[in-house]
Amino acid sequence: MALCWISIAPSNHYHNSIIIQNLSLTHSSPPPHKPKPPQITTSVSTLSSSNPITESSRFPVVVSKRLVNLAIVGDVLSRFLFFSKALASQLLELQQYTDPKEGFTLLIPSSWIKVEKAGATVLFEDSEKKSNNIGVVVNPTRISSLGEYGTPQFVADKLIQAERRKESTKEAEVIAFSERSGHRDLQVYEFEYKVDSTRGGLKRVFSAAFVASKKLYLLNIAHSDGLDDPLDMERRMTLEQILHSFDAVSAT
Template identity: 65%
Template sequence: MALSGVCFVPSKLHNLLFPSPKLQTYTTTCFSSAREKLRRESNESPTKYPTSCLRKRLLNLSIVAVILSSPISSISKVMAENLELQRYTDSKEGFTLLTPPSWIKVDKAGATVLFEEPNKAANSVGVVVSPVRLTKLEEFGSPQFVADKLIQAEKRKESTKQAEVIAFSERSGKGGLQVYEIEYIVDSTRGGMKRIFSAVFVASKKLYILNIAHSDKPESPLDMHRRRILEQVLHSFDDAPLT
């Protein structure tokens, strides 16, 4: 098994990539002042600032202002989320995925690997690898068929009060690998309401199942930022070369 490190952004670079609202306001004000100063000086001394030169300088100022203003916020959100994950690869079993770096790897019977959020064991990322006779996932059934099987398994548990499929889809993994993704909710006497994200694929006659569980209670619902992070984990689950 190999666990990669975590990359951190130095504070100065972080401030540049993720400017605060105050910094964005300050930046806009500075560039507005600079443009006004150039226009005033050009009017006072036309020979000092030829029209073509003035236009170029104003254009450059405008470009820099655009780069440092609002569009960077959407880029920074994506980069911030990526920085919150690290790559975990199990070359022995043949799979890879991203995980939250603060989550702790724990041992649990039946799980090939399991990560839990500190002090919140109900929030977890786990993978189970089992040998199968199948060579392709489609031999098992469609995404909807697999989703129904997962729900049936949940409903058979005595602790389950409710289980419902929210969504299911199919994507291509490494080398065109067929991967099913399923989202569903479970309400049980053990931990209350949870949202589950699962990904399934078959490779080298092995069935790989990723299960991401997170508390989603009415009084403390799963927020969009955390959901995006969990979806990145879901989409990162893929085949890896065996060693």
């Protein structure tokens, strides 16, 4: 947000000089008639081109404009604060979910419902729109880290290939991929891609994967992102927070 600095500058200095000259009082010989009273001729010359009446009348106008600008800025700030509070109230409230048996943890929306689905270790669905969901799959593997399998780009390509093989998929495209460190410097890959399918339409998918204790952990966050229901920035930030929270924990 840009801040507007508003200052009220003083009016231009001006100098007026008024010269009053008493020209003369001449006396002549006593006239035969009653003398007229002496006349004083006054000459006024202004040495500055500024008009004091004009400059003085401008000052209240300038002040009024400044006050109007200040009022507009104040109104914009108040509307921004109100809008920010409204957006904050719409953000999903997150809570920690940990599976000590499988050894992973992540944040989930507190309002989403846990459901059972074949093939998923755990699955949470949006109570208002079931196509928005968060799922985790844990499978045994022979490798000790994702680095042994390939780079983040290599794994992202494999994910897209798997999506394209589905009969319902019309289009799939990688948006981004990256790598971060998790629990005890665990190697974690993160991906973002979009999928257009006959089931649910256009979706934005955030995924994360890591290998720990000879197990492959895969997080999948799917959210609608169509023209009729686009993914807004606030919801996107929340989903990214969930993505970054996916990590391994010590099994008990």
